[in-house]
Amino acid sequence: MLKTVVRKEHKNQWERRTPLTPDAVDQLIKQGFTIDVEACDIRIFNDQAYQQAGAKLVPTPAEHKLVVGIKEPPVDSIQQDQVHIAFSHTIKGQSYNMPLLQTFIDKGATLFDYETIVNERGARTIAFGRFAGIAGAIDTFHIAGKKLQLINKPSDIANIKQTHGYDGIEQIKSEFGQYDLQKGEAIRVLIVGTGNVGKGAEEVCRWLKLPKVDIQSIELGHIPEGSWYTVASSRHINARKDGKDFEFDDFVANGSIEYKSTFDQLLGRFNILIQTPYWTEKYPKHLDRERMKTNKEKLPWVIGDISCDINGSLECTKIASTIDEPAFTYQPETGDYKNGISWDGPTVMSIDNLPCELSADASEHFSAILKNYIPHLMQLDLSLEFDDLELHPELYRSLIVYKGKLTPNYKYLKKYL
Ligand SMILES: NC(=O)c1ccc[n+]([C@@H]2O[C@H](COP(=O)([O-])OP(=O)(O)OC[C@H]3O[C@@H](n4cnc5c(N)ncnc54)[C@H](O)[C@@H]3O)[C@@H](O)[C@H]2O)c1
Structure with a gap:
């Protein structure tokens, strides 16, 4: 032994x-x-x-x-x-x-x-994926709440603390159950990825009583009133360059040789992005620098990049942020970033040790x-x-x-x- x-x-x-x-x-x-x-x-x-x-x-x-x-x-x-x-x-x-x-x-x-x-x-x-998803979504909402406070837009989202401020999941669930995100500014969340992390992020949306909207509705441009969340998987944000149908195995085998990102078509329809897919250089980038510059008016307020691939699929993720300094704001014009939360670009949360908060x-x-x-x-x-x-x-x-x-x-x- x-x-x-x-x-x-x-x-x-x-x-x-x-x-x-x-x-x-x-x-x-x-x-x-x-x-x-x-x-x-x-x-x-x-x-x-x-x-x-x-x-x-x-x-x-x-x-x-x-x-x-x-x-x-x-x-x-x-x-x-x-x-x-x-x-x-x-x-x-x-x-x-x-x-x-x-x-x-x-x-x-x-x-x-x-x-x-x-x-x-x-x-x-x-x-630990589920816990990264839970902590990542909560930290992203916490930052969104702070960002709305900067422009005096009321929302119960501003009550959400950073994850380590709670004793654990039971306390989080009971506090979140008291909030009404249908009052005030509409919170429209896109979760990308359906793995353990994506599912953890979805749990948080459910604790906040956000209704789930089918991604197909969002793709068709049918954007419901009020606050909601939706979930996209690889097939909703990538397409074969030759127009043939998306096949996951084919996507994994060929990546950006055969596939391109169609993520820009969803921009402007949500204001919080939670990114969770597995990604390597082999796959298309969803928000490269050029795309963010061209679409700067349509970018989400806050991006929770739980996948945290530095300069990867989301090129606004310039660094991993930390539990002590969870947010920085990407500057679409210059491709640079500045520490903290401001309205001159999407604010990014890219903490790479999220489960430690739980x-x-x-x-x-x-x-x-x-x-x-x-x-x-x-x-x-x-x-x-x-x-x-x-x-x-x-x-x-x-x-x-x-x-x-x-x-x-x-x-x-x-x-x-
Ligand atoms: N920030 C943090 O603290 C933290 C902690 C844990 C995990 N993570 C990261 O979160 C990401 C997701 O983790 P997870 O446990 O949900 O992963 P997962 O394997 O459960 O899948 C995530 C998603 O990626 C897709 N996917 C899986 N394998 C793929 C492949 N080979 N090619 C293309 N797509 C693929 C899946 O369909 C799914 O939608 C990973 O990048 C992981 O490193 C971050």
């Missing part, structure tokens, strides 16, 4: 999440597993709660074989032959994390990645799934070669590096190292 520790997170002071809650640790200990916990003074569940669950507190994860974390472990913390599970952010060959990947290889270490844990249908089983709810959700994988991880037999491993298939497929070697599905990463 691998000696196991829950590591503390290092990213910044907002990173208060934990992969395993004290309750989950308690359950694992009762099943006969020993779990240690690295002491941490900012984690959302305090050290005493883990001690009460029966865990031993340790000052460092250096002596443990299996290290369970959330974000990338610090490069210099990886020990010889150690096994880590984390979001390593390496599978797109992200240059900023190649030293981390190289260290796993150099140290003969092993890396499981949460992002690559998928079921037999290819769907991810463990993620640390308790997000940790509980994540932990409830992860605790079922922990016994399999702890029973990993490192004396076996990769081909001979008898491991839970979802974990087996998620292995990026095994004992210092890229596994067959991830050999392509060699070219980025």
